[in-house]
Amino acid sequence: MAEVRLDNLSFRYPGAREETLSGLSLDVRRGEAHALLGSSGAGKSTLLNLLSGLLPSAPGCIFFDGRDVGTMPPWPRRVTQVFQFPVLYEAMTVADNLAFPMRELPAATQRQRVVEIAERLSVTALLGRRPAALTLVEKQLVAIARALTRPDVSLVLLDEPLTAAEPAYKWRLRQTLKAVQRDLGATMIYVTHDQTEALTFADRVSVLHAGRILQTAAPRELLEEPAHEHVGYFVGSPGMNLLDGEIRGSDCLAGGHRIGQLKAASGPCRVGFRPEWATLTSGDGGDGLPVRITGMRTLGAEREHLLGLVMADLGSTSIITRQVLDGISTGPGRLRIRPERLVCFRDGWRIGADA
């Protein structure tokens, strides 16, 4: 397993006007489960192909264990990949598929390793079959297993591997994947647009947007201290609410109300808060920002209380909170934001971060 370092990696397809990736720098630690989170078109696949060596990159940008692999073909890089839809060699049995990446090793080693990995992923029963006889999910399990058989693999890439699975099964698969990752100490990069998957899987997550990494951080940090408006919006469900606000002195104002304190230069800003960092109450009274509650969505219940989302309009901006729904009805209401959770952005980037 290797540590992976990207140093100011840029990429432009021949003939394309704009760079698909620009100035990416990233460190993935040895044995780390790393996730790349971004929507379609953010450049995830390009980055994967650069890492695996399917696309050549300029020298001096990609290092595995300090070794420049930028111009190296895929095989010597010892990278394996699990694709969105399972890719198996159809003419080979499952066992042969698993053994194929180890074909340079002694047969006994191969066999042992195949059995080991197959057991780990509970596909032992499938070893004698051909891919055509497997279900989609089984195929993907085998594909995952194949990505892990090679003992000297330096990096495992996972490209939205769970798309094919239905929700009830995703948990199971992901958990297996994580356990294997932990046990084998594999360096994994998991690419997805699904923030739940990214956050639950990874030790650290990089948010990719328009060819740039906006932030690399642990899941909690991403949620609580997004470095960029887009991270705030993209991570969390629903994403962060954003209001037009202003910094005046050390005060942060929104809609003319002071909602918290922030150390930053005065001027207009965007105020962000997560749905769970604020509460809405019905009725005109009390403090907080006056809003118009427009609707509710139940998400579940917890000990006799309904939990859900409340939607409200603040001027022309829509906001959502996630809270207990007791006593909420549409009509006028008040929004209270927990002041200690306040995050402000200017020109997209976060300002006034402590330290």
Next chain:
Amino acid sequence: MVTTGGGRWPAVLVAGVLLAGCGGETDTTGGEPTSTATVDYVANAARWVDEEFSPSTLPRAAQLEELAWFTAAAEPFRGMRINVVSETLTTHEYESTVLTRAFEEITGIRVTHDLIQEGDVIEKLQTQMQSGQNVYDAYVNDSDLIGTHSRYGYVVPLSDFMAGEGADVTLPTLDLDDFIGRSFTTGPDGKLYQLPDQQFANLYWFRYDWFQRDDLKAAFRERYGYELGVPVNWSAYEDIADFFTNHVKTIDGERVYGHMDYGKKDPSLGWRFTDAWLSMAGAGDPGIPNGLPVDEWGIRVEGCRPAGATVARGGAANGPAAVYALRKYMDWLKVYAPPEASGMTFSEAGPVPAQGHIAQQVFWYTTFTADMIEPGLPVVNADGTPKWRMAPSPHGPYWSPGMKLGYQDTGSWTFLKSTPLDRRKAAWLYAQFVVSKTVSLKKTLVGLTPIRDSDLRSEAMTEAAPRLGGLVEFYRSPARTAWTPTGTNVPDYPKLAQLWWPNVADAVSGAVTPQAAMDALAEQQDRVLERLERAGIQGECGPKLNPPEDPAVWLARPGAPKPKLANEKPPGETVPYDDLIQAWREGRAF
């Protein structure tokens, strides 16, 4: 089922729509013939006579009179469009492009004269015969089919037609006796079945200039003990071939060959055999035109009934002479001809002598004459006279005087009973027009395929003679009667002719011996005859096979089939060309 007339409209409609999309037809001859009232046929005829139909054996007035008859006779058919077909040949091209136009302007009948490959013409003819559906209104096909035509009854006997329903459209000045190929198109019943349109013969061809060279003559004499000249027998031909191919080798720096032929597996491979090869070798019986009772195909007839082709039934198709013929053909091709000859068809090999490296060819079609007298060719002198000459073909050791000596055929107009009468009549008018004395001489000069004695005797032909390498002399001589087409012994030419080329090809490839090939061929011919007999559809002159006997019995009897000669190579014999031509000029057969 829809009637013929009514059923065509969808096709025309669809095609019309499609063609309209292509920007419309700009064909000038398209559309209906111009209204009859406004056409001055007399003036047209005069114009054609002045501009095209000269020279002619008729004086201008007689020409105009003849054409006036056409105009009058064609009146009921004005506006009609008829289709006739023939193979591609200079003569027919002239008919197709010039004479159809003249005919339309003189008679108001529009003729489409199609030119296609000969095999396709026969295919169309057969299609019409077997289906009874009209495909073409008239065909020009070789008189080889006379035995077929006279037996099956698909073809209109012209004698009957001219006397009967076609009397009103039969040219009074047609002068049938003037046609030199008339006997070829006459059936065993004495009726005329076809009207000759163009005629050609198969002669010996050689490089007169080389044969006159003293150095070569001396060398030849020294080697073979007799004079280099026109070979009379195959031994001489073989010697000359050997001489040029293996001893002279090069003339003026160019590799030369003493023989040219073709050997590719192709229907044309059978022609040379069915045309004359067996008779030239001497397989059949004497009796011009084709040999009686055994003809040049090796088929015996009893009366007019074919009785067998195998020796066992009295035929000669697999007799020693026939086998000898096949073997000679193969040997010569292999030993004396240019190497590529074995891969050629008739059409490919034909023009080769014109390239100037062939010394002689035993079997050469006069249809190539036109292509061999073009100025600038290696075989044409600066003054336009040819370096080559044609002469009678040599014959094989089995041949005896009174036997057919070569092949001559006439492409002739054939009318089928399944063609509606009015169309047949219109086509008959056209056929007579293109062979009429008004037109004939001009056509002969263009295509060099003479059909009329009057043309041959004309001044114009005499003038042309020096350029034609002996063609005129040949045709003017009585010797020409020894050159004939396939005769009446062959009751189903298409079925039987197709048997030859695969069997010959078998032998050429070495897969079977010549004897085995001819045995198979003869057997297959008998089989066809047997089927015809079984079906009993050919009536009085239909096949009736002899019972098979020990071949030795037949071989022992006089006449064909002839027993194997102890010496198949008698001494070579040649004649000086100039003596020969002198004999022809004097009207002798030599």
Next chain:
Amino acid sequence: MSWMAWTLPTAIFFAAVALSLVVMTVWERVSPSVARRGVLPMVTTRGDRFFIALLTAAFLHVLWLAFTDAPVVIASVLALVAGIALMRWG
């Protein structure tokens, strides 16, 4: 239609083929067949077996004509037997 050169035996033959096609179709409509696997090494429907039976019959006749001069009727009987067997167990 005279050009089609009809003969009584061929007319009977084609009538029989047409009739059996009609019968097969009606049978299929009345009781749809279920694909199954019998003696033949593949899954067949009734129509498939019918086709195989026809093909078998054709080749049986061909072989018969090629190798023996015995009456063709024997081959026809054999073909019928084979056909019934194929329909039943194929």
Next chain:
Amino acid sequence: MPETMPDNRAWLGVLPVLLVVAFSAVIPLMTVVNYSVQDIFDVHTRLFVGFDWYRETLRDPRFLDALVRQLGFSAAVLALEVPLGILVARALPRDGRWVGVLLVLLAVPLLIPWNVVGTIWQLFARPDIGLLGRAVNELGIPFNYTAEPLHAWITLLMMDVWHWTSLVALLAFSGLTAIPGQCYQAAAMDGMSGVQVFRHVELPRLKSVLVIAVLLRLMDSFMIYTEPFVLTGGGPGNSTTFLSQYLTTMAVGQFDLGPAAAFSVLYFLVVLLLCWLFYTSVIAERGER
């Protein structure tokens, strides 16, 4: 969810095809069968002969030889064209502006009238005036396809390969373009060699198009007539005489309809059997129509 719905009204959709094909297939086919039991001279003159023609044809060594040659030719054609077609397809670039041009060039031989194809090769291979024939002879190798059966076969196969490999190549190419890029990526990461990529990634996915290619080539090569007729005429000897050559001589040359009809019924049965076996294996393989 069933892929297709049972509905016999669909017959209405098939009806036009049925009418067109019945008109141009069933009537002639019946006529041919009628012919095959008679000795036909013309429409009105015919003689019932039973199975005679069949018996005669089946015992005709020429028919059997032609059949064997035919099978050999079809096998050789498939053995040459399928691998070469795949190789060519693999060599074609998958995208870029030249693909269109290349495909058009590739398709050209398919659109040349068959007699022209024969003529082209005849002109090309003739030892005296052909580029190929002359070049080979000038290299000191005696080459004459009209005299040497082996040369004839080589030339014929070269011609057929020239004429038809494009079809296989285009089919294989379309099969290749349908292979998801991910399969190639996986192979690249597994460090597969070109041969391994072909063997493990491409071949399994090309199977269905190759089946089509083989079927079409089998049918067409089994009926090849015009090109070899123009090129070799079936010679030298009978060395390149295939079934349809023999048949056409009989049917068109001699207009001997009875035996020709029996011949072609047998011929048809052989093709039918071969294709049915193939077709059935396609169904078995793909589990569909």
Next chain:
Amino acid sequence: MLELESLVLKPGARPISHRFPAGRISVVLGRNRSGKTALTRVIAGLDEPVSGDVRLNGESLASASPGIRSVSLVYQTFVNYPGWTVAGNLGSPLVAARWDRERIRIRVREIAGKLGLADLLDRYPDALSGGQQQRVAIGRALAKGADVLVMDEPLVNLDYKLRESLQLELKSLLHELGVTVIYTTTDPRDAFALGDALVLLAEHTLLQSGTPLAVYDRPASPAAAHLMSDPQANQVPGDPPALVRPEHLYLKPHAADDASFSVEVLGTETNGSETFLHCRPEPVEAHADHWVAHLSGLVDLPAGGRVTLYAPAGSLLTFEEQREAPALG
């Protein structure tokens, strides 16, 4: 009001009788191959049921062709007419209904406006993003003006964020239009987020129906409980066995009568604000070896350690008639 009357979707399946409340959104929740699609197709008239009837406002739809019935359908794949522009697609049902061109134009503008497609009217579907394509498909379904709108997992093929925002939009939009909506999904979150009513489907048979909350609170069977839980409900060994939802497990007791479970930690997953604790209850039972607890906040527990989980007494789900819980996956 749309009514299913003894509807049998598949030979052998139990008949379904159900009323979909008019003007409301009914979410049909079920696993893959549980019969959701079969149901939508029968309602839309694309397939015939094995037996039974579908009634709309009291009238049987049995003989009504899909074009005639007042039902429109949105597929999970974005089905649009590739050769038609967005405007053409949206106007398609109106063209079929022979509206005049001007009226169609107005109506199309109106729908496009509602769905945020106003600027895309001249584009072709293949030039649109997935979300836009699906919006066009929804728009076309709406344009038909049918009483019933059937949506078969319409958002499943969309990007996460897109799905999230469309989900929010949809509910308001659909309520606004007042059509009866049947919305199928595999995701229980959709049931809450969208559903006015909920229908659980398993093995082509109706499992349970009611308001989402009612079904959530009182699942009629373990299968129903599993369906309404993401991750799946955990099995409590015992007699009769019970189920406990992941979100009802806590690390600290709430009340004295809380049930407690000793578990071995297998691992944790967090999305930053919540933690999913994967664990194995003790004593280990074959069919209950994997539990998930859904805890709020960030909790870090080392794998292999042991903790006690508590569940409020009322949150244990027991069933009168014990049915075999469907196996995972």
Next chain:
Amino acid sequence: MSALPRARWLLWLYGLYLALPIYWLVRLALQPNAAILAGEGAAFGEGAFTVANFTEIFTNPVWYEGFLNSLSYVAINTIISVSVALPAAYAFSRYRFTGDRHLFFWLLSNRMAPPAVFLLPFFQLYSAVGLFDTPLAVALAHCLFTVPLSVWILEGFMSAVPRSLDEMARIDGHSLPYFFFRIFLPVIRGGIGVTVFFCFMFSWVELLLARTLTGSEAKPIVVVMTRTVSASGIDWGVLAAAGVLTILPGIAVVWFVRRHLVKGFALGRVS
């Protein structure tokens, strides 16, 4: 994936192999017949040069009419094939019905019939209905071969279109014809293009049937070409020139459908 450099070599070699015979044809077409026969045609570069062969063709209306005849029956054949194959292919792709598989194989089996013997029955048949010597006769006869293939190709393309499109249209209330012509056909127009290519490919190149079913009125170009073979030899130059001209329509057709070609060659059946 781009091709390997070694593969490029193969491509060049194969290209050469494809091109040389055609080059030779063009080369011969530009020489006088005498020069061809004399073997004077230098392989490359100098040698006799003439356009007389082409002049011959362009000035003789028979050739021009032959071209028009061929094009018209090819066009009619294509129109008929596509228009009858469309509903059939739709039926095969969308429905199951009694005998469908057998019908399909039967259709296909027509491609297996050796044409030679069918010539006379064909001739009889088309004469009997009065179509002999019309482009329609040849077009219909070629349908025997093109229709089954067209059905096959179109069925593949149609099966690749999700059935949900049909269902959507039914739900929208469109009639089947309306859906078929206005919605479905545009979707499979690539398939139609390829079908046209295949119909052209067969109908344009076929010789036997075209020859048998035409007389003088509808004589196709392939038959006109045989006139170069005569009793006085073959006119290689004109034959080659005609050969060159017969290639051109093919190139034109393939150019128009090139974009669909790849997909279509797999008959839409690439899985």
